[in-house]
Amino acid sequence: MSLQRFILKRALSVIPIMFGVSVITFGLFHLTPGDPVTQLVALNPDVSAAEEAALRERWGLSGPVWEQYLTWISNVLVGDFGQELRTGREVSAIVWRRLPETIALGLFGWAFALVIAIPAGIYAAVNKDQLGDTVSRFVALSGISIPNFWLGLMLILIFSLYLGLFPVLPPSRQPLYHPDMLWYLILPGVTIGTASAASIMRVMRTSMTEELNKEYVTAARAKGLPERTVILKHVLRNSLISVVTLAATLTASIVAGSVVVEVVFNWPGLGREFINAINQREINVVMAITLFTGFFVILANLVADIVYAALDPRIRYD
Amino acid sequence: MTEKRQTHDERGRIRVTGFDSDRVTERDPLSDWTDGTSGETVGRWRRGLQRFKRNRSAMGALVIVVLMALAATFARPISVFGVVVQPFSLAPYDPTTILYLQDPSVSTYDPPSWDYPMGVDGSGRDLFSRILVGGRYSLSIGFIVVGLTASIGLIYGAVSGYYGGNVDELMMRIVDTIFAFPGLILALIIVAILGGGYWQLVLAFSLFGWAGYGRLVRGEVLKIKENEYVMAAKALGARDRSVVFRHIAPNAMPPLIVLASLNIGSVVIGVAALGFLGLGMDPSTAEWGTMLDATRETLIQGPDGQIPWWATVFPGAAIFVFVMSMNMIGDGINDALDAQQTGVGRGGED
Numbered sequence: 001m002s003l004q005r006f007i008l009k010r011a012l013s014v015i016p017i018m019f020g021v022s023v024i025t026f027g028l029f030h031l032t033p034g035d036p037v038t039q040l041v042a043l044n045p046d047v048s049a050a051e052e053a054a055l056r057e058r059w060g061l062s063g064p065v066w067e068q069y070l071t072w073i074s075n076v077l078v079g080d081f082g083q084e085l086r087t088g089r090e091v092s093a094i095v096w097r098r099l100p101e102t103i104a105l106g107l108f109g110w111a112f113a114l115v116i117a118i119p120a121g122i123y124a125a126v127n128k129d130q131l132g133d134t135v136s137r138f139v140a141l142s143g144i145s146i147p148n149f150w151l152g153l154m155l156i157l158i159f160s161l162y163l164g165l166f167p168v169l170p171p172s173r174q175p176l177y178h179p180d181m182l183w184y185l186i187l188p189g190v191t192i193g194t195a196s197a198a199s200i201m202r203v204m205r206t207s208m209t210e211e212l213n214k215e216y217v218t219a220a221r222a223k224g225l226p227e228r229t230v231i232l233k234h235v236l237r238n239s240l241i242s243v244v245t246l247a248a249t250l251t252a253s254i255v256a257g258s259v260v261v262e263v264v265f266n267w268p269g270l271g272r273e274f275i276n277a278i279n280q281r282e283i284n285v286v287m288a289i290t291l292f293t294g295f296f297v298i299l300a301n302l303v304a305d306i307v308y309a310a311l312d313p314r315i316r317y318d
Numbered sequence: 319m320t321e322k323r324q325t326h327d328e329r330g331r332i333r334v335t336g337f338d339s340d341r342v343t344e345r346d347p348l349s350d351w352t353d354g355t356s357g358e359t360v361g362r363w364r365r366g367l368q369r370f371k372r373n374r375s376a377m378g379a380l381v382i383v384v385l386m387a388l389a390a391t392f393a394r395p396i397s398v399f400g401v402v403v404q405p406f407s408l409a410p411y412d413p414t415t416i417l418y419l420q421d422p423s424v425s426t427y428d429p430p431s432w433d434y435p436m437g438v439d440g441s442g443r444d445l446f447s448r449i450l451v452g453g454r455y456s457l458s459i460g461f462i463v464v465g466l467t468a469s470i471g472l473i474y475g476a477v478s479g480y481y482g483g484n485v486d487e488l489m490m491r492i493v494d495t496i497f498a499f500p501g502l503i504l505a506l507i508i509v510a511i512l513g514g515g516y517w518q519l520v521l522a523f524s525l526f527g528w529a530g531y532g533r534l535v536r537g538e539v540l541k542i543k544e545n546e547y548v549m550a551a552k553a554l555g556a557r558d559r560s561v562v563f564r565h566i567a568p569n570a571m572p573p574l575i576v577l578a579s580l581n582i583g584s585v586v587i588g589v590a591a592l593g594f595l596g597l598g599m600d601p602s603t604a605e606w607g608t609m610l611d612a613t614r615e616t617l618i619q620g621p622d623g624q625i626p627w628w629a630t631v632f633p634g635a636a637i638f639v640f641v642m643s644m645n646m647i648g649d650g651i652n653d654a655l656d657a658q659q660t661g662v663g664r665g666g667e668d
Contacts, residue, residue: 016491017491017494017495017498020491020492020494020495020498021495021498021499023495024495024496024499028504028507028508028511029507029511141642141645141646141649142638142642144645145583145638145641145642145644145645146638146641146642147587147590147591147594147607147634147637147638147641148591149590149591149594149607149610149634150610150630150634150635150637150638153610153614153630153634154630154631154634157625157627157630157631161625162625252497252500253500255500255503256500256501256502256503259502259503259506259595260502260591260594260595263594263595264614274503274506275506275595278506278507278510278597279596286507286510290499290503290507293499293500293503294498294499295498297497297498297499297500298498301497301498
């Protein structure tokens with residue numbers, strides 16, 4: 001199968017999954033008793049039945065569930081996620097305003113993870129079963145096991161409160177592209193990237209030790225290549241492929257992590273908006289962000305699969 | 319194998335001379351292999367157990383997990399419908415006791431001392447007692463959720479992989495769809511809809527948590543069903559149900575157990591994360607994540623300019639130590655059961 005055909009086939013397979021994602025998102029909120037109107041009415045006992053029906057009509061909550069779904073999905077497909085129930089603001093505007101903040105955080109987390117994990121993985125694999133390997137494996141296991149919200153709190157405790165290196169809360173927020181913002185990005189970015197760094201390091205170590213036992217390494221050494229070239233040019237390239245397969249999973253974990261980490265650091269991104277929306281029962285905002293999350297993870301999966309197929313042609317014949 | 323083997327035929331043998339063959343048999347055996355034991359093979363599970371026992375870090379982690387489970391169980395007496403089933407009480411105070419009401423010398427956010435080894439929290443309660451009792455929620459939810467999801471996933475994956483075709487296609491598309499959502503996001507939504515509470519948390523992590531096991535088991539079943547013994551079972555007229563659950567599923571267990579042991583940690587972190595976001599248990603509950611939520615404002619503005627570090631360090635450290643130990647056990651099980659790494663010979667020494 002040529003790469004183009006593989007990409008086409010893989011991209012088409014996204015469509016049923018996207019459909020399923022929208023059904024789950026919608027179903028979770030509409031098949032359960034107690035829609036926002038019922039809850040609002042419970043708070044104000046003097047709302048008349050006619051007013052309730054009008055409210056339902058306006059928020060697209062009347063009629064059978066499948067009809068509500070069709071209305072909702074056809075609006076979503078043209079980019080209309082409805083309004084915030086209490087303020088009447090457009091949900092899509094809220095999402096677009098918060099999205100760059102979360103993307104900046106996620107990218108920083110990814111960059112941090114790669115910068116830490118790849119050298120550490122190489123080091124551990126080359127010095128397998130020595131002290132340095134044992135220590136770095138222990139650190140990686142800690143990185144996987146540490147709850148990210150607690151790591152965030154501990155970083156604030158140590159670096160902000162005791163060492164005073166970072167302000168606990170940014171005093172006045174600059175626009176995101178301002179160079180000063182990089183300073184505020186460090187602690188949340190490190191928090192969000194730690195778990196991914198640890199996973200990548202473990203995978204790098206395993207795949208590199210496997211690659212190091214292969215015959216082409218012996219061949220490369222036998223023809224007199226310096227060890228540095230063998231590791232960095234031959235072994236590293238082949239081991240990096242396994243990191244690509246991990247990329248989609250890690251993107252999902254960074255997306256989930258952003259919810260918690262944004263709350264810890266009061267970062268004005270999608271995750272904090274999500275929690276606020278849940279607490280205020282802003283159903284349209286919650287559904288929009290949930291759908292966005294699903295879409296983003298599917299996209300990450302697609303990209304990872306295509307990159308994998310481009311790097312390793314054997315995968316295309318599956 | 320059409321020709322009869324000629325092992326006992328003396329013709330054609332080369333006679334080797336020059337050494338005393340008796341000395342070879344009298345020598346101490348290099349391994350504990352003897353003709354007597356060669357027929358019996360040690361089962362995969364027993365061999366795995368032996369290898370696990372030799373793994374010192376995994377055994378240490380197991381001790382920590384058992385100790386934490388015991389501490390949580392025996393922290394305060396447990397009574398079921400008014401009958402006390404567990405009378406012991408390791409924790410010095412009830413987790414809901416507000417200490418300064420009984421002892422005026424205690425105030426909120428007292429630092430760790432002999433009487434209160436982990437300090438006092440913002441409502442004047444003993445943190446040590448609360449952390450001991452708090453283990454009950456995280457640990458039990460972790461084990462219940464993993465038990466439930468692994469069982470559902472096993473059945474789902476076995477059915478999907480065994481029947482194949484359109485059934486498999488549909489079932490795996492459902493799994494793909496669930497995989498598009500990070501588990502924490504789904505759990506958040508479910509708890510947001512149902513409200514907090516113990517069984518709501520269990521449901522939140524179980525409702526979609528089986529998907530990972532389903533995908534894993536299906537992959538294993540696809541491999542296993544190519545084996546001859548499956549064909550033999552079918553040829554003997556075994557029903558589908560018996561083939562799947564007696565012949566295929568048991569062989570898919572090792573990777574399932576590895577995944578399950580590694581998943582307990584992530585469920586515990588997830589439960590704590592929901593508690594931390596204020597969506598788990600009731601805010602006054604002594605659950606580790608909920609305790610962190612109650613005290614995190616102290617990092618921004620502590621009482622009298624002091625930072626009561628103990629209020630945030632200890633509950634989180636409890637989660638961390640438990641999850642780390644569970645992950646070490648999971649790694650240990652992985653090494654012990656991984657068939658590919660089993661060395662040559664009995665016990666797989668390597």
